[in-house]
Amino acid sequence: MSFDTLGLSAEILRAISEQGYTDPTPVQAQAIPAVLLGGDLLAGAQTGTGKTAGFTLPLLQRLSSTPAPKGRRPVRALILTPTRELAAQVAESVSTYGKHLPLRSAVIFGGVKIGPQINKLRSGVDILIATPGRLLDHVQQGTLDLSQVEILVLDEADRMLDMGFLRDIRKILALLPKGRQNLLFSATFSNEIKRLADGLLNKPALIEVARRNTASERVAQVVHPVDRERKRELLSYLIGNGNWQQVLVFTRTKHGANRLTKQLEQDGISAAAIHGNKSQAARTRALADFKKGSIRVLVATDIAARGLDIDQLPHVVNFELPNVPEDYVHRIGRTGRAGNEGEAMSLVCVDEHKLLRDIERLLKREIPKEVIDGFAPDSSIKAEPIPNGRNGAGRGRSGGGQRSRAGAGGAGRGQGGGGRRRSAVPA
Ligand code: AMP
Numbered sequence: 001m002s003f004d005t006l007g008l009s010a011e012i013l014r015a016i017s018e019q020g021y022t023d024p025t026p027v028q029a030q031a032i033p034a035v036l037l038g039g040d041l042l043a044g045a046q047t048g049t050g051k052t053a054g055f056t057l058p059l060l061q062r063l064s065s066t067p068a069p070k071g072r073r074p075v076r077a078l079i080l081t082p083t084r085e086l087a088a089q090v091a092e093s094v095s096t097y098g099k100h101l102p103l104r105s106a107v108i109f110g111g112v113k114i115g116p117q118i119n120k121l122r123s124g125v126d127i128l129i130a131t132p133g134r135l136l137d138h139v140q141q142g143t144l145d146l147s148q149v150e151i152l153v154l155d156e157a158d159r160m161l162d163m164g165f166l167r168d169i170r171k172i173l174a175l176l177p178k179g180r181q182n183l184l185f186s187a188t189f190s191n192e193i194k195r196l197a198d199g200l201l202n203k204p205a206l207i208e209v210a211r212r213n214t215a216s217e218r219v220a221q222v223v224h225p226v227d228r229e230r231k232r233e234l235l236s237y238l239i240g241n242g243n244w245q246q247v248l249v250f251t252r253t254k255h256g257a258n259r260l261t262k263q264l265e266q267d268g269i270s271a272a273a274i275h276g277n278k279s280q281a282a283r284t285r286a287l288a289d290f291k292k293g294s295i296r297v298l299v300a301t302d303i304a305a306r307g308l309d310i311d312q313l314p315h316v317v318n319f320e321l322p323n324v325p326e327d328y329v330h331r332i333g334r335t336g337r338a339g340n341e342g343e344a345m346s347l348v349c350v351d352e353h354k355l356l357r358d359i360e361r362l363l364k365r366e367i368p369k370e371v372i373d374g375f376a377p378d379s380s381i382k383a384e385p386i387p388n389g390r391n392g393a394g395r396g397r398s399g400g401g402q403r404s405r406a407g408a409g410g411a412g413r414g415q416g417g418g419g420r421r422r423s424a425v426p427a
């Protein structure tokens with residue numbers, strides 16, 4: 001199938017072909033016609049499936065083919081994302097695919113000055129991409145009017161709820177006009193997401209691509225058993241031995257990310273950390289340096305890495321397994337994207353055997369184990385409890401640098417998070 005048959009205008013098709021895309025991905029082939037019909041949409045799709053263009057392309061098509069209200073440009077489409085990085089990436093897609101259209105877009109998120117955002121909004125914007133906290137700041141300051149929104153997109157809705165944004169989302173929904181189109185994208189479908197979707201969506205079209213929680217088949221996965229204290233040494237060895245030039249490494253904590261970055265630098269491997277305690281400028285710089293190849297290793301926590309779009313990322317390493325099995329699927333989704341081969345390896349020590357079992361149960365298969373010569377685990381070393389582990393007080397979420405709002409997310413969140421398994425997706 002080609003893009004030509006989907007009902008998109010010549011200007012949009014030109015932008016797509018300038019990107020070098022010839023065929024729509026499965027989520028695009030399903031979502032584009034559904035959104036063009038004007039109804040609501042519930043889409044089960046994770047990052048890496050091409051979902052961003054799946055909602056951006058038909059959104060641009062709809063806005064450009066219906067006349068804008070008279071007077072100063074009102075915000076006609078609102079795209080909400082959980083993290084700043086994802087907001088920036090979605091905004092980039094909107095600019096890219098909309099570059100031959102007379103539509104204007106803006107992105108607003110926290111951690112940067114509000115003044116330039118106010119000026120931009122004042123000058124008139126058709127499409128607004130935002131994280132919930134900063135959006136509400138603008139509403140409170142009277143610098144944003146959402147009363148003419150025609151299309152709402154909730155991108156990575158599951159992650160927004162995980163990050164405690166439910167209350168903010170409800171506040172935002174109350175500011176929007178009733179007769180609008182709603183698109184909800186989520187990688188997983190917990191009962192909370194289903195409740196949100198039930199209240200928000202009107203007879204939505206349902207699409208689901210890439211069976212939920214199924215790790216991408218293009219990604220080769222392997223576990224390297226190793227002792228707790230030798231992980232860093234093994235990582236440096238793998239990077240050097242394989243001459244890897246671009247590798248994304250996950251740690252469980254911000255502190256762990258900082259420490260590992262320092263150690264890699266000491267081993268002569270250029271590295272930078274990206275997590276919620278870093279300023280927006282530092283995060284943007286680290287990502288840019290990584291993308292252009294001036295640093296070899298980006299060390300990230302789960303939230304900070306969420307939605308990172310790095311083309312052709314060949315290697316992802318779980319330096320530590322995540323506390324929540326679903327995060328493993330998100331992590332390895334960073335590699336093997338849009339047709340590229342990828343390799344995801346996990347350095348697993350004796351403390352993490354239960355986490356590994358949980359992941360394998362979720363994947364419904366065993367991940368092959370391969371001991372690297374010289375790094376065989378010492379069987380006399382006993383397991384130790386993992387700080388912030390599944391039985392700990394919380395999920396160890398960094399919050400991705402988002403402001404936390406008192407009470408956001410409701411009671412019970414963060415307590416015994418390991419027990420809060422997301423349920424199966426509706427067929
Ligand atoms: P997403 O799931 O939206 O984060 O997109 C994943 C990656 O796929 C991004 O790097 C996109 O630029 C790329 N992509 C999106 N649509 C297509 C397409 N039709 N053909 C090839 N690559 C695509």
